[in-house]
Amino acid sequence: MCGCKEKKSDLSLISDILDEYAKVPGSLITILQKAQEVYGYLPVDVIYHIAEATGNSPAKVLGVATFYTQFRLQPVGKYLIMLCQGTACHVNGSERILAAISENLGIKNGETTEDGMFTLSSVACLGCCSLSPVMMINGETYGTLTPDKALTILKELREKAEKEAQA
Amino acid sequence: MNQITITIDGKKCTGPAGATILNIAKLNGIEIPSLCANGLVKNYGACGVCVVESESSPKLLRSCSTEAADGTVYHTDTERVKKARRVAFELIMSDHEGDCLPPCMLKCPANSNCQAYIKQIALGNNKEATKIIKETNPLPASIGRVCPHPCEKDCRRQHVDESLSIAFLKYFAADKDLFSEDRYKPEAASDTGKRIGIIGGGPAGLTAAYFLRLQGHEVTIFDMMPHMGGMLRYGIPEYRLPKEGILQKEIDTIEELGVKMVNNYKIGRDISFDDFRKKFDAVVIAIGAWTSSSIGCKGEDLPGVYGGIDFLRRVIEGSAPAIGKNVAIVGGGNTAMDACRTAVRLGAENVYVIYRRTEAEMPAEKVEIEEAREEGVQFKFLTNPAEIIAGADGKVKQMKLQVMELGEPDESGRRKPVPVEGKFEILELDSVISAIGQHVDPAGMNGVELNKRGIIAADEASFRTNLENVFAVGDATNRGASIAVEAIGEGQKAAKVIDSFLRGKEVPYRMPFVSKRDPKDIDFSQWESYPRAKMPTRAAAVRKGDFLEVNKGFDPDDAVKEAFRCLECGCHDYKNCELIRFAQQEPVLQPERFAGEKHPYFTEQKLVCIERNQGKCISCNLCVRICDEDVGKGVLGLVGRGFTTVIKPEFNNKKVLEFCKSCKKCAENCPTGALKVLD
Amino acid sequence: MKRIVVGEGSCGIAAGAAKVFSALEPLVSGDQNIRLSITGCIGMCYLEPIVDLYEDDTLVQRLVLVGENDAPAIAQAVKSGDFSGVEHLFIKEEDKEFLSKQTRIALRNCGIVDPTDIHDYERRGGYEGLKKVLTSMTPEEVIEVIKTSGLAGRGGAGFPTWFKWNAARSAQSKSGSKYLICNADEGDPGAFMDRAVIESDPHNLIEGMMIGAYAIGATEAVVYVRAEYPLAIKRLESAIQEARANGMLGKNICGSDFSCDMRIKAGAGAFVCGEETALIASLEGERGMPRLKPPFPAQAGYNSEPSNINNVETFANVPWILANGGEKFAAMGTENSKGTKVFAVTGKVRKGGLVEVPMGVTLRDVIFGIAGGIRDGKQCKAVQLGGPSGGCIPYELFDTIIDYKALTATGAIMGSGGLVVMDESTCMVGIAKFFLDFTTKESCGKCVPCRIGTKRLYEILTRIVEGNGKEGDVELLEELCKAVKDSSLCGLGQTAPNPILTTIRYFRNEYDAHIREKKCPAHECAALLHYHIDEEKCKGCTLCARKCPAKAIDGIAKKPHVIRQDSCIKCGQCYAACRFGAVTVE
Known part of the structure; x- marks a missing residue:
């Protein structure tokens, strides 16, 4: 995690955010959330920039960024699969879904496929317990999953993305 | 400021209003363990070891961060508090990876602090080295020469190339001191008026005497022989340990300290044991194991058959028996080596060592075997005496040897020798020396309880015998004869127990709890190979003709180089480590019951002047908090959450490091050895 | 006016409600007599998507498990008044009991009001409580009413709400600021009551919070919502704007002297932030690490000023209590626990969803009486209450009443209301x-x-x-x-x-x-399972061999198959696939 090797991010993209929040006490999390919306993740140079703008030490900003699961320090794939690990999902077999996706995509929880298509992330309860097991992909919720159903959904998404790429 | 009064463990304690329970306890001389609290920073309450119980709260309170309430009664020693504290320590230790003490020191029966004295040798401070050595061993020049050095067996340097030559470095430093103008001479504490009688002036008795005298007690050693030293004097040949030149000098130092020494005095002969006991506040039996075991075959009592240690003693006393030209020594231990090499020096032409297993199984030191071979000793492996046959004069003439082979491993793990049926050899001999073991002769110690094997039974923690005020140490006890440093270890440990007993509160010996690493988990690839120093010796052809010392001692340059090979496995912070100090106050901790994932062990030097060890870090976060709250820099931060949280000097970025003032406050306040100030 | 109301809570949307709405929209948009709108979550998650057909304020028919393909038939039915074409979607009598057996206070508007329309809320008596408080009551009187009601913290600990309010009211502020904070960091896996309330009835929360703010003298109100609830944040955000525009938030609320504004703080994913002091640390932009108490938040909380933190459901009860009186609330429940409690019932039950019942009913009443018991004919084993802080209550103790004390005695806790039901197959x-x-x-x-x-x-x-x-x-x-x-x-x-x-x-x-x-009685722990094929029963259909992801099943067609134990990954797919019951597990 050496800052020097990272590619440079366009810091101007968050200047509005910093103008609005940098001097408001207690806004660090909000700034990080908005910065992540902009970049898709939190690049190291962005963390430095935020630290400087808010008058915090980089260590503190990194400390906050690594405390909360929402923040990512690595880029994610085109599709972010958020697989719910809530109790209801557990009771209804979410581990089997995780295993099936993991095997199918060849990635472990937290990893991204080599082609950059999918990132697999098991998350805390999504609150859709009645539809368990549940996963959310880019904001869309898919419920009452079975291993087969989950893999079909991923297959469809991949086909969709490939079609888009061709077009 | 308002004063308040609280009760802690029944003691009335006063302190300023607003102070924490911990601080008021401290002000009143009560220590509550605490690792994460520090006056430089705000209350935090992370480590959980400082919990106390209050009579007015159902919950356990963190004394470090709970304001004491006037008139409240607190307890630090209820079962509930003790359990919670113990589990907290066990949990911390289960994720604390490090070696408090070096493995050499842990392996040494006397717990000699090898790493510390070797460091001093490396720095050229031989006197300081001797001082450290003498904290555990008053006879280092002698022991350094003769010790089979268990320490070296656990030396981690062997995973790089070869173990350090620890014993010979001790011999080197102690010699330097012994022959210097201003020998290291510790002073005894002021007189306590307590009188201790020690029976036996061998390594165990001398050591006990030394440490008890240091505490200010009046100590007298009684020994049946004309000189002190016991087996060191009478069981080890002169060519290995010069008696007047080295051993006696070290004994003299003990005498100079004020230990009284009485020779040619035997309990049971010159005084009854009961009368003897009456004269002292405590008695220590350290009579050793002086009887040779017999061979156990037909002809074992014939004239010309000698016991190994009897033989060695007689040679040293100047009354060597006439052993003739052809001599067989039975046995494979160090006494057998001493006996065979002594026989060579007495002029025997054919000296045989009869050993029923092979060389690989021989308990004797390799170097001893090698040197014996250089001196012409012939080894008859896989043979066992079947009969000693007398000649016409009734004396030893021949030995019939049963040829053996190795069978299945026995309980000691060594392959058991079994006779090859009908296969024998005959040796023509003038004498036979039996060096297969020694026994305790407890004659005179009336009323002292013996174990099944006829050895004095002593408690392993208190060193007490069945008799009031009578302690026993060394070869004479429990498992019987062993190596000298074992006797020294017992003498030293027993001295502490006896001292505490004489002061009215006996504290039995307990190996303090320490954190240990498994060498399998350690990466040795970073070290470059550098060969072990060889001890210069006199040529075999020359030395076999006399009893002068074989070893010549290390050249100072070689000693320093050898000392520099030390990997310094033990923690730099052991003496100042709050974590281990408190952990050792607990009843024996068993962190292994919570064994599980640990933080990885590695060191990093990302801060200007500090080395950080992740394995040792206990996540008290004091360094982070001090850097942030006290220093105002925030160079250090927490990364991640929960168990996986680590402390990072952020990114190792130059810009950030400019912040770091090298104030070293983080390292100075680390409650364990996770942060080290680099020199 | 004919109204078509589509239930669009997160679950409903996940089940396809938004697609149903989109399909209906063009079909009815030209018709002046039909109004298409949304509502939040009715709580019958197992029947989503749900479409309610109203004649003015009267519910005429409730359609369940609606698909987007049903839209033309629904539009046709509404237009014609002849519902026979959608008869297959009618809710069953048995399912109506799911709601009729409940007593809804916190959820009273959920699935009924349009969460995006403040006036719809006001039509149902919304903001009456706040107006009453601001025009005719002192803060002390408000606290007294809450005290009478016996309302206790619904986040799990069950601490008396009036006591916290009173402490925050009495505390001195250094800067003049006091904060009222709503804990909507609903982190218990298996609990989604708070999400449902915010998504379905955000004004109820705003009103409850403003009454609380008045009672303690708060200068600002903050809602700390989980980031995992994007729809809740969106609906609350727009509700706050609406409320501000309508004088229910901001300066001189309802024309009174009382001013207090409200904002949302989105959490960033940390369960521990449900703990008061960690939540405060997070609000301040720090790592959400709990702080030592004392000082309690009421003395020195957010920004070191007096702060009061209550859970969403707690606030959701407040407008009703102020409108109906503390006595009426206290009349429900048991000696120790007053009012109602909302549960999110999930797991192996037939009818999962949101259930609000008076304190004092039994677990059996909820799980079997309302949620319909265990599905798939299995045996009920236990219920998990209170999420990671709670415990499992065995079936034998299902007559335990819902009451803080009674539940704590079992070793579980009331918790925030997650109620996960387990059957014999749960280890x-x-x-x-x-x-x-x-x-x-x-x-x-x-x-x-x-x-x-x-x-x-x-x-x-x-x-x-x-x-x-x-x-x-x-x-x-x-x-x-x-x-x-x-x-x-x-x-x-x-x-x-x-x-x-x-x-x-x-x-x-x-x-x-x-x-x-080394056995798992529930046959769940993979490492302890052994799958076998019964030679007698196996017909050699090869289905299991084809399904097996580890290729651990050998055999030729029409001959008994065999599982190679050393290759078996114990995924259970063969067991699930076999139509002849030939695969056994032990």
Whole structure:
């Protein structure tokens, strides 16, 4: 995690955010959330920039960024699969879904496929317990999953993305 | 400021209003363990070891961060508090990876602090080295020469190339001191008026005497022989340990300290044991194991058959028996080596060592075997005496040897020798020396309880015998004869127990709890190979003709180089480590019951002047908090959450490091050895 | 006016409600007599998507499990008044009981009002309570009403709400600021009541909070919402704007002297932030690590000023209490626990959803009476209450009443209302491990008992379910559980052992079976399972061999197949696939 090797991010993209929040006490999390919306993740140079703008030490900003699961320090794939690990999902077999996706995509929880298509992330309860097991992909919720159903959904998404790429 | 009064463990304690329970306890001389609290920073309450119980709260309170309430009664020693504290320590230790003490020191029966004295040798401070050595061993020049050095067996340097030559470095430093103008001479504490009688002036008795005298007690050693030293004097040949030149000098130092020494005095002969006991506040039996075991075959009592240690003693006393030209020594231990090499020096032409297993199984030191071979000793492996046959004069003439082979491993793990049926050899001999073991002769110690094997039974923690005020140490006890440093270890440990007993509160010996690493988990690839120093010796052809010392001692340059090979496995912070100090106050901790994932062990030097060890870090976060709250820099931060949280000097970025003032406050306040100030 | 109302809570949308709405929209948009609108979550999650057909304010028909293909038939039915074409979508009588057996106060508007329309809320008596308070009551009188009602914190701990309000009211502020904070960081896995309330009835929350703000003298109100609830944030955001525009927030609320504004703070994913002091640290932009108490938030909380924190459901009861009087609320429930409680019933029940019942009814009433019992004809084993802080109550104790004291006596807790029902196929050691996995990951890492203790508990449970448990492990768990409970810094650690302690207490036999016999009685722990094919029953259809992801099944068509045990990954797919019951598991 050496800052020097990272590619440079366009810091101007968050200047509005910093103008609005940098001097408001207690806004660090909000700034990080908005910065992540902009970049898709939190690049190291962005963390430095935020630290400087808010008058915090980089260590503190990194400390906050690594405390909360929402923040990512690595880029994610085109599709972010958020697989719910809530109790209801557990009771209804979410581990089997995780295993099936993991095997199918060849990635472990937290990893991204080599082609950059999918990132697999098991998350805390999504609150859709009645539809368990549940996963959310880019904001869309898919419920009452079975291993087969989950893999079909991923297959469809991949086909969709490939079609888009061709077009 | 308002004063308040609280009760802690029944003691009335006063302190300023607003102070924490911990601080008021401290002000009143009560220590509550605490690792994460520090006056430089705000209350935090992370480590959980400082919990106390209050009579007015159902919950356990963190004394470090709970304001004491006037008139409240607190307890630090209820079962509930003790359990919670113990589990907290066990949990911390289960994720604390490090070696408090070096493995050499842990392996040494006397717990000699090898790493510390070797460091001093490396720095050229031989006197300081001797001082450290003498904290555990008053006879280092002698022991350094003769010790089979268990320490070296656990030396981690062997995973790089070869173990350090620890014993010979001790011999080197102690010699330097012994022959210097201003020998290291510790002073005894002021007189306590307590009188201790020690029976036996061998390594165990001398050591006990030394440490008890240091505490200010009046100590007298009684020994049946004309000189002190016991087996060191009478069981080890002169060519290995010069008696007047080295051993006696070290004994003299003990005498100079004020230990009284009485020779040619035997309990049971010159005084009854009961009368003897009456004269002292405590008695220590350290009579050793002086009887040779017999061979156990037909002809074992014939004239010309000698016991190994009897033989060695007689040679040293100047009354060597006439052993003739052809001599067989039975046995494979160090006494057998001493006996065979002594026989060579007495002029025997054919000296045989009869050993029923092979060389690989021989308990004797390799170097001893090698040197014996250089001196012409012939080894008859896989043979066992079947009969000693007398000649016409009734004396030893021949030995019939049963040829053996190795069978299945026995309980000691060594392959058991079994006779090859009908296969024998005959040796023509003038004498036979039996060096297969020694026994305790407890004659005179009336009323002292013996174990099944006829050895004095002593408690392993208190060193007490069945008799009031009578302690026993060394070869004479429990498992019987062993190596000298074992006797020294017992003498030293027993001295502490006896001292505490004489002061009215006996504290039995307990190996303090320490954190240990498994060498399998350690990466040795970073070290470059550098060969072990060889001890210069006199040529075999020359030395076999006399009893002068074989070893010549290390050249100072070689000693320093050898000392520099030390990997310094033990923690730099052991003496100042709050974590281990408190952990050792607990009843024996068993962190292994919570064994599980640990933080990885590695060191990093990302801060200007500090080395950080992740394995040792206990996540008290004091360094982070001090850097942030006290220093105002925030160079250090927490990364991640929960168990996986680590402390990072952020990114190792130059810009950030400019912040770091090298104030070293983080390292100075680390409650364990996770942060080290680099020199 | 004919109205078509589509239930668009998160669950409903996930089940396809938004697609139904989109399909209906063009079909009815030209018709002046039909109004198409949305509502939040009615709580019958198992029947989503749900479409309600109203004639003015009268519910004429409730359609369930609606698909987007049903849209033309629905539009046609509404237009014509002839519902025969959508008869297959009518809610069954049996399912109507799901709602009719409930007593709804906190959820009273959920699934009825349009969450995006403040006027719809006002039509149903919304903001009456706030107006009454601001025009005719002193803050002390408000607190007195809450005291009379017996309302207690619905976040789990059950602390009397009036007491907290009173403490915050009495506390002196240094800067003149006081804060009212709503804890909507609904982190318990298996609980979604708060999400439903915010998504479905955001003005109810705003009104409840403003009454609280008036009572304690707050200058600002903050809602701390989980980031995982994007729809709730969106609906609350627009509701806040609406309320501000309508004089219910901001300066001189309802024309009174009282001013207080409100904002949302989105959490960033940390369960521990449900703990008051951690939540405050998070609000301040720090790592969400709990702080020592005292000082309590009422004295020095957010920005070191007096702060009061209540849970969403607590606030959701407040407008009703002020409108109807504390006595009426207190008339419901038991001696120790007043009013109602909302539960999110999930797991192996037939009818999962939101259930609000008066305190004092039994678990059986909720699980069997309302939620319809266990599905698939299986045997009920236990219910998990209170999430990672709670415990498992066995079927034998289902006559326990819903009451703070009674539930605590079982070793579980009331908790925030997650109620996960388990059948015979759920391994109780596995459940304990599931929760410890959760707490280990969510532990903030500050204090030793929680940071290392929960990790070690998890590791011991893991070795048990993997068949490596040792004699004495249960005792070791118990000892460690006690220490973690006793000396953890905050509620997370203090309650984290509860799932273990309750499962040991009620299902010790399952622990022993794992440890001694290396068997999982629920047939759930993969490492302890062995799949076999019964030669007699196997027809050689080859289905299992084709399904097997590990290619661990050998055999030729029409001959009995065999599972190679060394290759079997115990996924259970053969077991599920076999149509002849030839695959057995033990």
